[in-house]
Amino acid sequence: MSAVNFNMRLEAELKEKVTPILEDYGLTMPQAFKLFLNQIVKTKTIPLSFDYARETALTPKAAAKLLHSLKEIENGEYTEYETVEEAIQAMSEEANG
Template identity: 30%
Template sequence: MTSYTFRLDPELKEQAFSVFRSYGLNPAQALKMILQQVVSTKSIPVQLDYQPNEETMRSIRDLRNGDYETVNSIDELVAQIKAEQGRGG
């Protein structure tokens, strides 16, 4: 057996542990069940709805359309950014 220590917000802990208790589980049993679910499904048992903002969506569209520039170094990228800022863009 392995022990693991982590920090929780006290309010989150109490609310979550209350739910565990309502099912007749102690925290260790509940967390073990969650980890077993992760292993058996090879996924995280929560919904991860990500909604990208407009800037991210624009970047995704540009990548899909092949509308992007490549750079060969960080220095080149920084120079391009500075040049765009100097043009007001």
């Protein structure tokens, strides 16, 4: 199969934003675009959903616990530990009652 050149114009800001994401996947811009085109051919659809480590929202329960913990810290209601082992021991004791 013979290859052809394909040039594309896009905004500099878009290129700056997408490049580090593609690099996280180990891809160059041309490689990613070729994958995109191959997926269109394979599925005969345009893939609009991509898996990537996105920010995820906290559940309401987790958000409430986080806010409670922050208030405890602001009120000085916390314990400091000298070593990691000491902290792990305290967490283990808390978890096991």
